[in-house]
Amino acid sequence: xxxxxxxxxxxxxxxxxxxxxxxxxxxxxxxxxxxxxxxxxxxxxxxxxxxxxxxxxxxxxxxxxxxxxxxxxxxxxxxxxxxxxxxxxxxxxxxxxxxxxxxxxxxxxxxxxxxxxxxxxxxxxxxxxxxxxxxxxxxxxxxxxxxxxxxxxxxxxxxxxxxxxxxxxxxxxxxxxxxxxxxxxxxxxxxxxxxxxxxxxxxxxxxxxxxxxxx
Ligand SMILES: O=C(O)CCC(=O)C(=O)O
Numbered sequence: 001x002x003x004x005x006x007x008x009x010x011x012x013x014x015x016x017x018x019x020x021x022x023x024x025x026x027x028x029x030x031x032x033x034x035x036x037x038x039x040x041x042x043x044x045x046x047x048x049x050x051x052x053x054x055x056x057x058x059x060x061x062x063x064x065x066x067x068x069x070x071x072x073x074x075x076x077x078x079x080x081x082x083x084x085x086x087x088x089x090x091x092x093x094x095x096x097x098x099x100x101x102x103x104x105x106x107x108x109x110x111x112x113x114x115x116x117x118x119x120x121x122x123x124x125x126x127x128x129x130x131x132x133x134x135x136x137x138x139x140x141x142x143x144x145x146x147x148x149x150x151x152x153x154x155x156x157x158x159x160x161x162x163x164x165x166x167x168x169x170x171x172x173x174x175x176x177x178x179x180x181x182x183x184x185x186x187x188x189x190x191x192x193x194x195x196x197x198x199x200x201x202x203x204x205x206x207x208x209x210x211x212x213x214x215x
Contacts, residue, residue, distance in 0.1 A: 021172055023191040024157065027183040028174060032147065033101075038179030042149040044097045045207055049073060051120060052089070060086025070126040076115035080214050084135055091115055098209070105145045105181065105211055113145065113211035121153065124202030130158060130193040133184075133212070140190065142213040143183040148176040151206035153199060155182070157192045176208070 019026040033041065051071035058065040065086070074082060075098050076091025083089075091114075094102065098116065106112050119128065133144055155176050159169035172192075176182065184194075196208075 019172065019174065022159070022169065024159075024172060024188045025185040026172075026174070026188065027143075027185065029181045030177050031179055032104075032181035033179035035179065038149055041097055041101065042178075042207060044095070045118070045149070046205070048095065049118070056087060056089060058087065059084075070128065071120040071122070073118050073120075074115065075118070076214070080115045082115055082117065082135070082212070082214060083137065089117070101147065101209065102211060105147070108181075109143065109145075109183070111142055111145075111213060113213055115214045116209050116211045119208045119210075121151070121196065121202075121206040121208070123204070124151075124153075124199040127198045128196040130156075130163065130195040132160075132189050132193055133210070134189055137215050139213045139215055141186050143185045144189070145211040146176070146182040146184065147209040147211075148180050148182075149178055149207040149209075151202050151204040152177050153196050153202055153206050155194060156197055157188070157194050160191055160193060163193055 015029050015031070017028045017030070019028060051073050055065075057068055057072070059068055060066075072089070074089045074091050075094050076082075078091075078093070080091040081088050082091070102113055102116065121127070134140070138144075152175050155174045157172040157174075159171075161167050162169050162171075174182070
């Protein structure tokens with residue numbers, strides 16, 4: 001390896017923070033997109049994208065439909081759908097800037113993601129409850145890649161044994177910043193629940209993209 005290659009490898013590895021705990025494995029890069037790239041993508045999304053409406057804004061919990069406390073839309077390859085919480089979301093065609101983002105992430109890990117779910121949190125009242133992305137159509141060995149834009153929000157991971165009140169395990173908390181990328185690696189999603197809790201102090205819009213590989 002030449003000195004230049006060593007320096008580049010080192011630069012690359014210092015951009016990434018590894019977070020590990022029992023059966024949890026995350027890779028976080030705070031500035032995956034630089035400020036102008038992140039802001040341009042946010043502006044594009046805010047000015048061009050329409051979020052889903054009607055029945056598709058509801059999820060089924062214990063047999064009852066509830067409105068989701070945020071906005072959603074999905075993009076992906078032709079014909080790909082994603083089924084969760086009693087809802088089937090069909091991918092709309094990739095907008096060019098989202099396709100560019102997908103390519104940038106895909107080249108980071110050599111994974112050809114075929115679907116992205118976009119969540120829009122209007123302010124700190126919008127949130128996402130504790131859940132695992134454990135749907136059977138997801139290839140669980142392939143990490144979910146999560147890009148955040150706009151308002152920084154706290155991402156909280158809770159071990160399944162804590163949810164079941166079996167034992168104490170410390171929660172893991174991460175601030176997800178504008179332009180950041182988080183990889184949730186196997187087996188995190190099998191053992192840990194994640195959420196974006198309400199945050200009073202958060203007043204601005206946040207967008208989150210979770211790139212997935214649907215079988
Ligand atoms: O908004 C986030 O960072 C979390 C999104 C999420 O948990 C999901 O799409 O399953």
